Amino acid sequence: MRADDVSLHVLQRPFPEDFVAFYPYVRPEVLGPERSGWRGWLCRVIEEGVPGVTDRMIAARDTTTGEWVGVVWTSVSLACPELAHFGWFYVAERCQGLGVGGRVIATCLDTLGADGVRMIMLPTQIDNERAVGMYYRRGWELSIIDPRGGVWMVREPAGFYEQTFTPDPLRPIRAGEPQPSDYVPLDYLLSRPTAPIRLLPLGLVGNRRFMSFVHDWEGARHMVARQGGCPVALAVAVEEGGGSKLDVFGLDRRAMAVAATELADSVGRPWAEVAATDGLRRMALEDAGLHFEDSRSETVAGAEIALCRYVR
Ligand SMILES: CC(C)(COP(=O)(O)OP(=O)(O)OC[C@H]1O[C@@H](n2cnc3c(N)ncnc32)[C@H](O)[C@@H]1OP(=O)(O)O)[C@@H](O)C(=O)NCCC(=O)NCCS
Structure with missing residues (x-):
């Protein structure tokens, strides 16, 4: 078989129906034990759909046998249509290494590009050398790595991240409670590496969480600051x-203050x-009405850092 087939x-x-069956x-056996907790959500993706996004499957079919042999899921935020998530990429084992995956990505980039998407992020594992190399050669760069090896890669014009999230x-x-259309943004x-330092205790780091699908929204209270519908x-x-x-994260003081x-x-x-x-x-935090109370030292990731306590 060749990629042209x-x-x-x-x-x-x-x-x-035959695609759902595939x-x-x-x-x-494909998901593996470490990702088995995501099965319920993936069943929703394929059977019912998830709210807040326009999603599509970019899929490859063997023209000789008619079988589906490859797929990737793309979801575009309804709140920020220039941002997309690319995930759950797969090519059937018998067809791997022939260029099928490359053709799936090319179709995906053409489709999203025609829709006006400019930033595409994806999660993978740092030890998945084949996948990381493949994405890198097509313009994705590593943005953040969590200590267990999960990585985010992003593909975007220079400066677009800052532009998108600077109100x-x-x-x-x-500000308001999180909505499904906030998750991709x-x-x-x-x-980004600057994001999670203090959000780390809440698990909001690396692709271990995924706002888009596995974050535990019940485990904490959240507030999202938005401008023009896009979270900032x-x-x-x-x-x-x-x-x-x-805790609060954003690129802009006023946006952070509104959420906080x-x-x-x-x-x-x-x-x-x-x-x-x-x-x-x-x-x-001061803009949000908290004031400095005292400070202490703590060892974080091997470094001694001074922490300031704020109260209201
Ligand atoms: C990753 C995957 C989707 C790629 O699909 P594929 O059809 O095998 O990919 P291709 O044949 O188009 O190869 C893509 C690139 O990887 C390179 N490649 C192929 N096999 C490789 C290997 N074993 N090691 C390193 N690179 C490899 C190819 O040379 C090609 O290089 P290019 O970027 O210059 O085109 C597929 O291998 C797969 O389903 N793997 C298991 C699941 C997985 O890892 N999914 C990705 C999760 S993020």
């Missing part, structure tokens, strides 16, 4: 230390701990 298809819901990532100073920013917002900051609070431990204020107003006894050097986050 497959036809490429852009599938929308409802997916053809879909590999609901099969335990216009003249336009309003409003939130994954994107948190996909995320605040999180967990019950801890006799109050609500608060709304959240601090809705929880009991908000407090926060921020690295002394994290000037932007400290100012945003």
Whole structure:
């Protein structure tokens, strides 16, 4: 078989029955034990659909036998149609290494590009050399690696991340509870090394969480600041230390302050701990009505850092 012996298809819901029967990532032997917890969500993706996104399967079919042999799932945020998530890529074992995967990605890039998507992020594992190399040669770069080897890769024009998540100073920013259409942009917002340092205790780091599908929204309170529908900051609070431990991330002080204020107003006894050097986050918390109480030292990832405690 050669790569030319497959036809490429852009599938929308409802997916053809034989394609649903083929879909590999609901099969335990493909998913493997470490990803078995995602099976329920993947069944939803293939059978019912998930809210907040326009999603498609880019699929390859063997033209001789008629069998489906490859697929990748793409989802575009309804809130930010320039951002897409690319995931769960698979080529049947008998067809691997022949160029089929390369053709699936080319069709995916053409399809998303024609729709105006400019930033495509994907999760993979650093030890999946074949996949990482394949993405890198097609313009993706590593953005963040979690200590267990999960990585995010992003493909975007230079400066587009900053531009997308830096709000216009003249336009309003409003905060509200997270909505499904926030998830892809939130994954994107948190996909940089600068993002997760203090959100780390809440598990909001690397592709271990995926706002898009496996994040535990019940485990904490969240508030999203948005401008023009697109998320620009995320605040999180967990019950801890006799109050609500608060944290916030965004690129912009005002956006962070809007999310932190709304959240601090809705929880009991908000407090926060921020690295002394994290000037932007400290100012945003002050804007949200918290004030400095005291500081202490802690060893984080082998380094001694000074932490400032803020209370309201
Ligand atoms: C990753 C996968 C989808 C790629 O599909 P494929 O049809 O095998 O890919 P191709 O034949 O088009 O090869 C793609 C590239 O990988 C290279 N490649 C192929 N086999 C390789 C190997 N064993 N090691 C390193 N590179 C390899 C090819 O030379 C090609 O290089 P190019 O970028 O210059 O085109 C497929 O191998 C697969 O399903 N793997 C198991 C699941 C998986 O890892 N999914 C990705 C999760 S992020």
